[in-house]
Amino acid sequence: MGTSVEAVPKDRGTPGYRVQPSTASRRRSGPGSLRDHWPLYLMAMPGIVSILVFGYGPLFGLVIAFLDYSPVRGVRDSEWVGLDNFRTAFDNPFFMSALWNSLIISSLKLTIGFPSAIVLALLLNEVRVRWFKGVIQTATILPFFVSWVVVGTMFRSLFAPDGVINEVRQVFLGIDQLIFLSDPEIFRWIIVFQDTWKAAGYFAVLYLAAMTAIDPVLYEAAEVDGASRWRQTLDITLPGIRTTMVTLFVLLSGYLIFAGWEQIIVMYNPSVYSTADVLETFSLRLALSQGQYGLATAVGLFQSVIGLGLVLITNWLARRYSEQGGLF
Amino acid sequence: MSQADNVTRRAVLKAGVAGAAVVAGAAVALSGTARPTVAQDRPTVRIWSPGDNGAVADWSQDPILQAVQDATGTQIEITKIGFDIYGDQVNAAVASGEVPDIIGTVDTGNRSIIAQYVRDGVVTPYDDEALAPLVPNVLAQYAANPTLAELKIDDRIYMKPVSWADGNGPGFGIIHVRKDILDGLGMAPPDTFNQYFEFLRAARSAGSTGVIFGAGGEGGLGGAIEAFTGAYGVPAGGWVPSAEGYSFWAVQPGVRDGLLLFRRMVSEDLVDPVSWELTETPRDRYVASEPYSMIWNGGGHVGRIQNDMDLAGAGALEWTVPALDNGMGSRGYLSVPSFFGGTFLGSLGDNNPEAAARVVNYLSSPEGYKLTALGIAGRDYTETNGEITLIPEQRSLDGFATEAGDTGAHPLGSAIVSWVPQEWQDFSLLYGKPPEFKQWYDQMWVHQRQYLLETRGTLTTSPLWTAYSATSDELITRSFLEIVRMGSEADAGARFDQFVSDWQGGGGSDAQAEMNEVLTALYG
Numbered sequence: 001m002g003t004s005v006e007a008v009p010k011d012r013g014t015p016g017y018r019v020q021p022s023t024a025s026r027r028r029s030g031p032g033s034l035r036d037h038w039p040l041y042l043m044a045m046p047g048i049v050s051i052l053v054f055g056y057g058p059l060f061g062l063v064i065a066f067l068d069y070s071p072v073r074g075v076r077d078s079e080w081v082g083l084d085n086f087r088t089a090f091d092n093p094f095f096m097s098a099l100w101n102s103l104i105i106s107s108l109k110l111t112i113g114f115p116s117a118i119v120l121a122l123l124l125n126e127v128r129v130r131w132f133k134g135v136i137q138t139a140t141i142l143p144f145f146v147s148w149v150v151v152g153t154m155f156r157s158l159f160a161p162d163g164v165i166n167e168v169r170q171v172f173l174g175i176d177q178l179i180f181l182s183d184p185e186i187f188r189w190i191i192v193f194q195d196t197w198k199a200a201g202y203f204a205v206l207y208l209a210a211m212t213a214i215d216p217v218l219y220e221a222a223e224v225d226g227a228s229r230w231r232q233t234l235d236i237t238l239p240g241i242r243t244t245m246v247t248l249f250v251l252l253s254g255y256l257i258f259a260g261w262e263q264i265i266v267m268y269n270p271s272v273y274s275t276a277d278v279l280e281t282f283s284l285r286l287a288l289s290q291g292q293y294g295l296a297t298a299v300g301l302f303q304s305v306i307g308l309g310l311v312l313i314t315n316w317l318a319r320r321y322s323e324q325g326g327l328f
Numbered sequence: 329m330s331q332a333d334n335v336t337r338r339a340v341l342k343a344g345v346a347g348a349a350v351v352a353g354a355a356v357a358l359s360g361t362a363r364p365t366v367a368q369d370r371p372t373v374r375i376w377s378p379g380d381n382g383a384v385a386d387w388s389q390d391p392i393l394q395a396v397q398d399a400t401g402t403q404i405e406i407t408k409i410g411f412d413i414y415g416d417q418v419n420a421a422v423a424s425g426e427v428p429d430i431i432g433t434v435d436t437g438n439r440s441i442i443a444q445y446v447r448d449g450v451v452t453p454y455d456d457e458a459l460a461p462l463v464p465n466v467l468a469q470y471a472a473n474p475t476l477a478e479l480k481i482d483d484r485i486y487m488k489p490v491s492w493a494d495g496n497g498p499g500f501g502i503i504h505v506r507k508d509i510l511d512g513l514g515m516a517p518p519d520t521f522n523q524y525f526e527f528l529r530a531a532r533s534a535g536s537t538g539v540i541f542g543a544g545g546e547g548g549l550g551g552a553i554e555a556f557t558g559a560y561g562v563p564a565g566g567w568v569p570s571a572e573g574y575s576f577w578a579v580q581p582g583v584r585d586g587l588l589l590f591r592r593m594v595s596e597d598l599v600d601p602v603s604w605e606l607t608e609t610p611r612d613r614y615v616a617s618e619p620y621s622m623i624w625n626g627g628g629h630v631g632r633i634q635n636d637m638d639l640a641g642a643g644a645l646e647w648t649v650p651a652l653d654n655g656m657g658s659r660g661y662l663s664v665p666s667f668f669g670g671t672f673l674g675s676l677g678d679n680n681p682e683a684a685a686r687v688v689n690y691l692s693s694p695e696g697y698k699l700t701a702l703g704i705a706g707r708d709y710t711e712t713n714g715e716i717t718l719i720p721e722q723r724s725l726d727g728f729a730t731e732a733g734d735t736g737a738h739p740l741g742s743a744i745v746s747w748v749p750q751e752w753q754d755f756s757l758l759y760g761k762p763p764e765f766k767q768w769y770d771q772m773w774v775h776q777r778q779y780l781l782e783t784r785g786t787l788t789t790s791p792l793w794t795a796y797s798a799t800s801d802e803l804i805t806r807s808f809l810e811i812v813r814m815g816s817e818a819d820a821g822a823r824f825d826q827f828v829s830d831w832q833g834g835g836g837s838d839a840q841a842e843m844n845e846v847l848t849a850l851y852g
Contacts, residue, residue: 070447071422071423071425071448072425072448072449072676092799093799093834094799094802160602160605161600161604161605177601179604181605182544182605269543269605269607270544270545270547270548271544271548271604271605271809271813273802273805274806274810285798285802286799286802289415289416289419290438290440290798291441291444292440293423
């Protein structure tokens with residue numbers, strides 16, 4: 001694994017622990033490695049090719065953002081319009097609200113979802129009954145593999161005016177019906193908590209995997225020193241998974257401009273456009289479904305550039321302020 | 329390598345080849361089922377149309393499709409695509425550079441897309457020199473309804489209106505009430521909004537969930553406000569005469585009043601909350617649940633709603649009310665041409681517009697309408713001295729709908745050139761019914777048509793309006809939903825004023841000036 005943790009003395013009387021890069025990560029690279037490990041490289045080829053074809057190949061299509069693109073005329077014969085599509089997007093009265101909604105929803109998802117996965121992983125890490133841990137882990141990771149369409153349908157049914165949640169509120173609590181999914185403020189929070197519920201289990205597994213790499217001797221030493229479980233969590237577990245945390249945080253920061261359109265499009269309705277319309281749904285309704293491919297691509301390119309900027313900024317901050325450094 | 333290994337490998341190879349042959353054979357056989365067995369020298373016409381195959385299990389064996397092929401000398405491949413994804417599929421087809429010969433029922437409200445089809449030569453005009461002689465029925469439809477001139481692009485006819493009648497009729501904002509509930513409450517059918525709200529209040533006390541409509545779709549309130557703005561003299565669509573010539577309907581002061589009236593209904597808790605999230609038709613809930621009132625489509629649907637209520641067996645009675653009065657000296661539902669969507673002829677590389685035109689024209693002819701509505705004479709029905717007798721067993725085998733909620737027509741009768749002509753819808757609805765049902769049905773039609781407000785320009789466009797209409801629609805959808813749900817009337821009024829300002833400042837004023845010129849040229 002990439003890290004190990006060693007105990008070091010701390011000033012305040014309780015032991016501290018420092019994560020060290022493992023020697024295993026310092027492997028030989030270069031042509032020699034290719035010669036030695038060609039079967040591994042060969043196995044990686046399909047993945048690499050698919051990334052090149054499906055990840056980088058379509059980047060050439062970004063030129064559409066600068067064209068009055070007609071699929072019939074193609075890229076070559078479509079009129080070059082420079083930045084007109086960007087101007088059209090920025091001038092649209094709904095663009096700025098879509099941008100803000102994207103940022104707000106993503107930020108809330110990150111603020112709530114990111115620590116939730118860590119907390120879940122820490123809690124799971126403390127469970128000692130194996131079968132119980134397995135059950136909880138399975139139950140929490142399962143939603144990640146359910147499609148947004150299914151999740152959306154479930155939630156629409158649950159939160160409908162005549163759905164289960166309203167029924168329970170009315171019958172058992174005597175509270176009036178609440179129109180959850182067409183109330184702009186409530187809808188936003190449902191989106192955030194739904195995403196947290198769906199993704200926390202998956203990210204918790206990544207953190208749990210990182211926790212297994214922590215040397216158990218550290219915990220034993222801490223116990224001998226009289227450190228409580230809480231202190232062990234703060235001084236051993238969290239530092240031990242810090243690299244994973246930084247990596248995921250940097251990666252997730254790049255998605256701050258992408259609010260998760262699949263989730264929203266299966267859930268939203270015009271009553272909540274004011275808080276739920278994000279850049280992707282905006283571009284789908286007002287550009288793509290109108291055949292404005294150039295406009296839609298311009299919005300997508302804008303998002304990608306902002307996303308790249310966010311990754312670079314977050315990585316720089318991580319390098320500047322974190323002992324572990326950035327992702328790159 | 330041992331002999332045993334060789335044998336095993338050979339055996340596996342043989343088995344693999346045999347398996348592949350079986351799979352390939354099955355694939356060929358299955359792919360062949362999409363195309364009916366006809367003379368191979370006939371030109372192929374590919375049709376796309378929204379909806380489903382209905383009761384047709386296998387198009388290759390469908391006698392009605394074969395009759396159309398024989399009448400038009402074509403070989404037809406038909407693909408029905410779900411309504412919810414149809415527009416995207418057509419866009420994807422255009423983007424791929426390969427479109428069907430007949431692109432059925434494209435939403436004519438999407439002006440931007442249609443303008444691109446024309447600009448890029450994806451579609452060809454019906455009144456093209458070579459095609460015009462092949463489509464007299466399409467051209468006759470335009471001649472019969474002058475409003476359809478608005479559908480022309482560059483003064484050419486590019487789309488066949490997918491219609492159910494030639495003239496104009498009410499839009500989608502008909503107010504329906506349950507007559508049996510009214511009777512139970514000892515109330516007469518409402519004639520004014522006050523009476524209507526009084527009924528809704530009484531119905532709520534009797535267990536109603538409130539009036540239902542579909543406001544969860546992309547259009548938001550859509551036609552639900554037709555009667556409300558109509559009570560203030562504004563048709564809820566198109567362009568209305570004003571001091572400047574023609575002004576957009578949504579920014580008229582009467583719309584403000586109509587929305588405030590609608591808001592009154594909402595604020596008094598007379599609306600079923602499901603309405604705000606309902607993306608599909610509210611009809612099913614109206615039939616099966618307790619709204620006791622609905623704002624939705626009318627026409628032949630009224631008879632089908634009653635049929636479904638009868639099947640449910642709860643003694644429910646459907647009633648449409650004439651557009652309601654609010655003491656302002658005006659009332660009316662929006663009057664619109666009786667069609668939804670336009671059917672185009674593809675004109676890209678592999679398309680055969682001539683053969684496609686023959687199919688469209690035949691399906692639009694009296695014979696074509698009768699074939700898709702009733703079936704084949706002597707097989708699906710008999711006719712003696714003008715008296716038609718259906719043969720239900722054969723019709724159900726030949727793909728005709730048997731459920732009460734349908735028009736009774738074959739799937740080829742819907743969403744290609746028509747939504748089944750009203751005369752055949754009426755025939756199907758009234759077939760075998762007692763005279764009282766017919767009397768009631770006729771009365772419901774009278775109610776819907778009693779007060780209609782004419783409008784202009786619902787179908788036409790100009791370059792600026794084409795560019796702005798999607799934003800305009802979005803402004804209307806968002807603003808009107810907010811207005812009718814605002815906490816106070818003052819806030820709602822202020823929000824409407826903000827909407828008008830946004831609409832005009834966002835490009836509406838310029839688009840309106842340009843549309844004014846277009847409409848003045850059309851109507852003076």
